[in-house]
């Protein structure tokens with residue numbers, strides 16, 4: 001191959017997808033340079049809720065359910081191997097997950113969702129609806145306002161900041177090169193290889209993976225692909241440390257090993273504003289108290305807003321750019337859940353061209369058709 005390839009692969013974006021892919025590529029023996037813009041960028045990797053979650057996935061896409069399920073199946077091994085490599089405990093657990101409904105309307109709408117996704121869900125891990133009596137039988141201390149729940153036994157959570165740290169540490173230990181505070185501006189052809197340009201520098205590689213989260217659209221435009229991503233804000237509030245009381249995981253409430261309780265997370269169209277608002281924080285707190293009344297006298301110690309990286313239809317987008325062989329794009333919501341999939345299966349696609357068949361339908365062509 002002509003052109004100047006200083007490494008096999010450059011990964012642009014050191015968020016959850018970029019670093020999981022970079023680690024996977026290193027594990028496959030490729031030389032990898034990871035470039036990340038740093039704290040000025042919007043980084044969903046640092047603001048998420050930490051769920052490893054299947055139950056509500058895949059309204060219109062069996063492929064997405066299968067992809068999520070495979071990732072969840074990889075989680076126990078993946079977590080153990082990453083801990084062996086780095087010494088960092090990811091706090092992964094799979095106690096089963098509940099989405100609690102606080103009105104008959106919510107219960108009906110959740111039941112309709114569960115019915116809709118049932119045909120795409122694996123037979124051995126269907127999401128089920130539980131009535132109020134069953135919820136009370138399983139969970140101590142739920143409020144009178146809880147009218148039922150959906151439940152999936154494969155659902156769980158992890159310490160997502162530990163996951164993020166371990167992915168970076170593992171990449172570093174395996175000899176990956178990481179350059180923080182480097183904003184990539186452009187990708188160009190360089191003979192049969194590629195160069196990515198920053199303000200002052202340029203770096204060459206045979207392949208480039210764009211995993212730049214909300215920064216993806218600019219690169220998609222450069223290689224003739226349509227816009228892929230848009231932001232969606234989520235706000236999360238955090239309580240003071242409490243004695244352990246919640247061993248299962250709720251979609252909107254989870255207790256961390258240090259005793260704090262995370263309460264979240266909203267879905268708001270707020271453009272690129274990742275701030276917090278007192279109205280939303282009050283709504284989150286009220287909902288939490290309705291769910292678990294003993295949270296009423298607990299202090300909230302901090303809150304944050306973060307921007308989800310969503311495609312226009314909420315499904316992932318994975319693609320080798322049509323006229324730029326070796327230039328890959330990857331974006332998905334739920335990249336905590338999908339971290340093993342990115343490190344193992346997506347990395348193999350980039351390294352060896354072995355695309356998992358169920359990812360091929362997630363190209364950006366679907367957005368071109370919609371435009």
Ligand SMILES: Cc1cc2nc3c(=O)[nH]c(=O)nc-3n(C[C@H](O)[C@H](O)[C@H](O)COP(=O)(O)OP(=O)(O)OC[C@H]3O[C@@H](n4cnc5c(N)ncnc54)[C@H](O)[C@@H]3O)c2cc1C
Nearest residue numbers: 013015017037044045049051184213215234334335336337
């Ligand atoms: C409120 C909230 C709750 C969530 N809860 C969950 C959950 O419970 N479970 C779950 O699985 N997922 C959850 N997520 C989603 C998860 O955090 C995202 O799917 C994931 O962070 C996306 O990873 P990413 O690498 O695509 O983007 P990011 O993590 O945002 O990383 C993108 C990176 O690209 C870099 N970058 C951007 N532009 C450039 C450029 N030009 N040059 C160099 N670098 C660049 C940025 O610096 C950034 O580090 C949640 C997200 C939010 C916001």
